[in-house]
Amino acid sequence: MGWRKPMEQLDEQYLVSEGTSLADVTEIVSKVTEQKAPRLWWILFGISTAVTGILGLTIAYLLWTGIGIWGNNSPVAWAWDITNFVWWIGIGHAGTLISAVLYLFRQYWRTAINRFSEAMTIFAVICALMFPTIHAGRPWFLYFSLPIPNQMNMWPNFKSPLLWDVFAVSTYFTVSLLFWYVGLVPDFATLRDRATNKIRKWAYGFVALGWRGSNRHWSNYERAYLILAALSTPLVLSVHSVVSFDFATSVEPGWHTTIFPPYFVAGAVFSGFAMVMTLLIIARTVYGMHDLIRIRHLELMNKIMLTTGSLVGYAYAMEFFIAWYSGNPYERFVFINRAMGDYWWAYWSMITCNVISPQFFWFKKLRTNIPFMFVISIVINVGMWFERFVIIVTSLHHDYLPSAWGNFSPTVFDVLTYCGSLGLFFTAFLLFLRWFPMIAIAEVKMVMPQADPHLGHHGHDDHDEDEDAMTAEPAMAEE
Amino acid sequence: MASESKKTGTKAGDAGETRPLLLLAEYESAGDVYHAAEHVRDAGYEKWDVHTPFPVHGMDKAMGLKDSSVGWIVLVMGLTGCLTAFVLMWWTNGHDYPLVIGGKPGFSLPSMIPVMFELTVLLSAFGAVFGMLGINQLPKHWHPVFYSDRFDRCTDDRFFISIEAADPKFDLDETKSMLESTHPSHVELISEEVDE
Numbered sequence: 001m002g003w004r005k006p007m008e009q010l011d012e013q014y015l016v017s018e019g020t021s022l023a024d025v026t027e028i029v030s031k032v033t034e035q036k037a038p039r040l041w042w043i044l045f046g047i048s049t050a051v052t053g054i055l056g057l058t059i060a061y062l063l064w065t066g067i068g069i070w071g072n073n074s075p076v077a078w079a080w081d082i083t084n085f086v087w088w089i090g091i092g093h094a095g096t097l098i099s100a101v102l103y104l105f106r107q108y109w110r111t112a113i114n115r116f117s118e119a120m121t122i123f124a125v126i127c128a129l130m131f132p133t134i135h136a137g138r139p140w141f142l143y144f145s146l147p148i149p150n151q152m153n154m155w156p157n158f159k160s161p162l163l164w165d166v167f168a169v170s171t172y173f174t175v176s177l178l179f180w181y182v183g184l185v186p187d188f189a190t191l192r193d194r195a196t197n198k199i200r201k202w203a204y205g206f207v208a209l210g211w212r213g214s215n216r217h218w219s220n221y222e223r224a225y226l227i228l229a230a231l232s233t234p235l236v237l238s239v240h241s242v243v244s245f246d247f248a249t250s251v252e253p254g255w256h257t258t259i260f261p262p263y264f265v266a267g268a269v270f271s272g273f274a275m276v277m278t279l280l281i282i283a284r285t286v287y288g289m290h291d292l293i294r295i296r297h298l299e300l301m302n303k304i305m306l307t308t309g310s311l312v313g314y315a316y317a318m319e320f321f322i323a324w325y326s327g328n329p330y331e332r333f334v335f336i337n338r339a340m341g342d343y344w345w346a347y348w349s350m351i352t353c354n355v356i357s358p359q360f361f362w363f364k365k366l367r368t369n370i371p372f373m374f375v376i377s378i379v380i381n382v383g384m385w386f387e388r389f390v391i392i393v394t395s396l397h398h399d400y401l402p403s404a405w406g407n408f409s410p411t412v413f414d415v416l417t418y419c420g421s422l423g424l425f426f427t428a429f430l431l432f433l434r435w436f437p438m439i440a441i442a443e444v445k446m447v448m449p450q451a452d453p454h455l456g457h458h459g460h461d462d463h464d465e466d467e468d469a470m471t472a473e474p475a476m477a478e479e
Numbered sequence: 480m481a482s483e484s485k486k487t488g489t490k491a492g493d494a495g496e497t498r499p500l501l502l503l504a505e506y507e508s509a510g511d512v513y514h515a516a517e518h519v520r521d522a523g524y525e526k527w528d529v530h531t532p533f534p535v536h537g538m539d540k541a542m543g544l545k546d547s548s549v550g551w552i553v554l555v556m557g558l559t560g561c562l563t564a565f566v567l568m569w570w571t572n573g574h575d576y577p578l579v580i581g582g583k584p585g586f587s588l589p590s591m592i593p594v595m596f597e598l599t600v601l602l603s604a605f606g607a608v609f610g611m612l613g614i615n616q617l618p619k620h621w622h623p624v625f626y627s628d629r630f631d632r633c634t635d636d637r638f639f640i641s642i643e644a645a646d647p648k649f650d651l652d653e654t655k656s657m658l659e660s661t662h663p664s665h666v667e668l669i670s671e672e673v674d675e
Binding site for chain 2: 021022023026156159161164168171175179182189192194206209211212215217218219220221223224228231238442450453
């Protein structure tokens with residue numbers, strides 16, 4: 001109880017609105033999957049499935065004809081497809097950061113948003129994996145990248161960063177899926193126990209694995225969860241580092257730099273948080289989750305975006321400085337060409353969206369203004385797409401010999417594949433909102449004041465002490 | 480405040496003989512179940528469990544549980560992953576069919592680090608998840624606690640202690656009065672019908 005005073009002095013707040021009971025948390029989260037979907041959900045779902053259908057047709061045409069339907073051509077052999085791959089995988093990183101890194105740092109506010117962002121990770125990685133797969137042109141030969149004994153007696157080249165990427169991204173997808181599922185098991189049990197019809201009872205019962213809240217189970221469960229968090233933390237850093245090796249280990253000016261791994265990771269977290277913010281604001285508004293996802297959560301996320309946005313800005317500046325300082329004329333040319341060449345508009349869009357726009361979050365008024373942060377979160381994702389476009393296309397289109405220079409312009413199929421991947425992402429996400437507990441019920445309860453067993457030692461007789469409990473116990477957000 | 484009710488697990492009713500399976504006590508707060516668990520631990524029971532909607536801090540100690548052994552499984556799996564990756568790359572690129580690419584040696588440790596790391600993480604994660612499920616003996620879709628209708632709230636806002644009839648110290652009346660002394664909001668006997 002002595003904790004209350006410092007909390008007030010620090011202007012700390014509780015993680016859920018005061019007076020929220022354990023049963024309220026169950027109710028708020030579960031009812032979304034139990035009631036009819038709101039009209040807005042159907043509208044969004046209709047649009048996104050239609051867009052996913054277009055994606056399917058585009059891919060069918062692409063497989064039939066070949067990737068020549070895209071604008072990629074020598075010298076710009078990597079263009080929108082790889083831009084989209086890096087963009088999507090980067091978006092996925094925020095999910096792991098929230099679920100694993102913030103867990104290790106005991107940032108309890110993550111409980112309101114981790115389920116959400118882990119789901120986002122899974123779907124973003126699916127979208128990401130699609131691009132290199134179809135970029136390969138003949139996806140049915142993808143098994144070449146796996147060390148399978150074959151009639152040619154040949155093995156994959158393990159010294160190639162592209163092969164590291166295969167291992168990194170597929171490990172990342174698998175581990176994220178396991179992490180997500182482990183977290184979902186107790187919440188599936190909640191939905192199972194609330195189920196009123198047989199199909200729900202069977203379906204949720206099946207995926208809940210017979211979870212019965214046993215403390216003997218929780219003990220192993222929590223240890224496994226901690227270990228998964230500890231594994232995912234270096235994993236997430238390794239994945240985007242390996243993605244950046246695809247570029248950094250080449251001898252292309254503008255790519256061959258040592259700053260790439262940390263710079264890519266910062267950018268990934270930056271764009272991922274922006275995407276979580278976009279989705280979170282939509283879901284919070286549609287489903288009225290104001291008691292669980294509070295302004296405080298959004299504000300903390302904005303602070304992380306401000307930090308990572310500034311890190312990215314620093315990396316842009318440092319790249320330019322090193323290009324000049326290296327004395328390498330090709331390196332210098334590529335950077336001047338980025339800012340003032342054919343693609344100057346892409347470069348300056350990137351600077352505006354990524355470096356300037358998050359700086360507004362220095363001001364508390366703007367940091368807590370929901371429409372404003374919604375707009376900024378979209379602007380940041382646009383900017384991060386431009387970042388990858390700038391890195392890939394400007395480096396390739398004018399590198400060494402002017403005789404080998406060329407330009408890139410996208411075709412309608414580039415646009416359709418990219419927009420289609422957004423459709424796929426949103427379709428998956430809307431289905432998640434509809435059928436899965438979108439907030440980690442058990443984890444939110446764990447950080448509520450009622451979760452403390454040493455709370456309220458005023459005898460065992462008064463059980464309706466919820467209000468008392470609220471004032472007595474610090475569900476401290478930080479420190 | 481401790482109400483009491485007997486109930487058969489099977490739906491058939493009181494047609495045949497019944498055999499007790501477990502006693503289930505319900506509590507309204509994490510604090511109540513925590514103190515009750517300490518009590519049951521001190522009474523020397525072995526086959527018993529606490530059921531909570533979320534992991535209650537310090538409950539392992541209140542129950543007298545040993546440290547989880549999931550970590551050891553993860554260690555073994557992680558080392559296996561690391562070693563597998565090393566042997567795989569050494570065999571394929573360094574021994575079986577060395578390809579000279581960019582003038583680099585077939586066997587070169589620095590370029591093997593990323594894949595060794597990824598496989599370590601992958602197998603460790605498998606170890607953590609499937610090891611945890613294995614130790615917990617899940618999936619297991621049947622358990623006597625599920626016979627109780629009140630137990631549905633275990634994943635919502637109620638806390639339970641179950642003591643199995645298979646426990647050597649289990650005695651229907653004695654165990655029940657012991658549980659009632661821990662201030663539960665409800666005590667329930669779960670039994671099954673015996674075919675004769």
